Amino acid sequence: MDQNIKTLFTEITKKEARTSLFLEESISNNNYLINDAYVLRIPKINPEKATNYAHEKNNYKVLEPLKISEKLLYLDEIHGYKVTKFIHNTRFYQEINNEVMNNIARLLKKLHGSGIKVPYGYQLFNRLNNYKELIDPKYYIADDYEKKVVKNVERIFNKEELTFCHNDLVRGNLLFRFNTTFIIDWENGSMNNPLFDLASFISENNLTSSQEEYFLKKYFGYKYSLLKRKRVDIFVEFQDILFYYWALAYFFTRKEEVYLRIAKEKLERITSKLP
Numbered sequence: 001m002d003q004n005i006k007t008l009f010t011e012i013t014k015k016e017a018r019t020s021l022f023l024e025e026s027i028s029n030n031n032y033l034i035n036d037a038y039v040l041r042i043p044k045i046n047p048e049k050a051t052n053y054a055h056e057k058n059n060y061k062v063l064e065p066l067k068i069s070e071k072l073l074y075l076d077e078i079h080g081y082k083v084t085k086f087i088h089n090t091r092f093y094q095e096i097n098n099e100v101m102n103n104i105a106r107l108l109k110k111l112h113g114s115g116i117k118v119p120y121g122y123q124l125f126n127r128l129n130n131y132k133e134l135i136d137p138k139y140y141i142a143d144d145y146e147k148k149v150v151k152n153v154e155r156i157f158n159k160e161e162l163t164f165c166h167n168d169l170v171r172g173n174l175l176f177r178f179n180t181t182f183i184i185d186w187e188n189g190s191m192n193n194p195l196f197d198l199a200s201f202i203s204e205n206n207l208t209s210s211q212e213e214y215f216l217k218k219y220f221g222y223k224y225s226l227l228k229r230k231r232v233d234i235f236v237e238f239q240d241i242l243f244y245y246w247a248l249a250y251f252f253t254r255k256e257e258v259y260l261r262i263a264k265e266k267l268e269r270i271t272s273k274l275p
Helices: 002-013 053-066 098-112 124-133 143-157 194-204 209-223 226-254 257-273
Strands: 020-023 029-034 038-043 072-075 082-085 163-165 174-177 180-183 190-192
Touching (some): 226 257
Antiparallel strands (some): 038 082
């Protein structure tokens, strides 16, 4: 396998691959550190209809002036093979603290206020339906609750301006180096309501109530209000449903236990909010 990875890297870049190290952080792709200088991504079996590697390639192009992501060197729009420059001296955060929340709030304000526009959206409602189509209806959650949450998000979504968002702020996509923060892996980058990114960071990193308040105050500044927090929480509820179905769809496709664990965690959060 190691030789196959090196051969693929050489074919793509025309550079010799002297060393190859498997990176374990991602659950959606296989990533390899080549020559301690490059990261080669090889996508796993993907059940999603929404993935578009041409869009991802464009995301890196429009983001380059912001200098908030890894540098793209190659991306195969058909198979999703990607080569980026490895960002040295960075770390994943070990725990959520004020420094982490300050950095992410600052970076998201920069991203959402950048004025970047792309001709494609996240299609959150289509994604929800696509994931549900991939699983047995016996796993569907309470219909009344789901419809209520979706309707609440639609009310906000249909009235507000969209911005360019990352849409997947899990721990493995956040890198820190001194006072600099990077967001990597932009395959889901697209136009969306910025509340989705805020909810993603809160939900995917299991922020406590007090941490959520601190984070949102740093993002909104003097404009923070309980109404804004309530609107973010509506998106958190939606994401719990969305990624419950996402995790089940991936579990039944890839048979990897990590997805079943995620689905159970999301379902516990959903169940706690049911009447």
